[in-house]
Amino acid sequence: MEDHIVQLGIQLTDLMVRNTASFIADKVKVSKARRDKDATINELTEIINDLIRDKNDAIQIAQGYQQEVVAKRITDEEIEYIISTVVPLVEKLSEMSEDDQQAAESIETIKSLVSKETLTVLQTMGFDFREAIGIPLTILARTWILRFVPQQFALDTSARSDADFAQQDA
Secondary structure, eight states: OHHHHHHHHHHHHHHHHHTOHHHHHHHHHHHHHSOOHHHHHHHHHHHHHHHHHHHHHHHHHHHHHHHHHHHHOOOHHHHHHHHHHHHHHHHHHHHTOSOHHHHHHHHHHHHHHTSHHHHHHHHHTTOOHIIIIIHHHHHHHHHHHHTTSOGGGSOOOTTOOHHHHHHHHO
């Protein structure tokens, strides 16, 4: 995914360089300098067509960036679901804690972190929940499950790192 974003950035830079005001003005000046009316019209038409093509390219690049942002964004419905699922789960887990004071403090901290406002603000600032939380949880679950798999049945994971598994799941 990051390769795609880098490629979009390269395309955008190339587009910007081709369409600076001075570059276009120089092209127009050169085409007008020729005294042949038909050649000037053809060159100006070509400049206009290039600008239209570049505008369409810019729209495609913007749509590519938008797709990347949307793919990383958690919707309001997903945020509500996370809140309604995580908070009760944390409360149940804290009931198993031996230190009630510490458990209560932890629950309050988690509730403040897992609020709609906090999640929305963090996401607006560019925090990627899937990357920061989803991938580590996937790795943790994989590691925990593999502890219970008998060695003779274990998958050959020696050539793959946790990051490889996480990337596959993303």
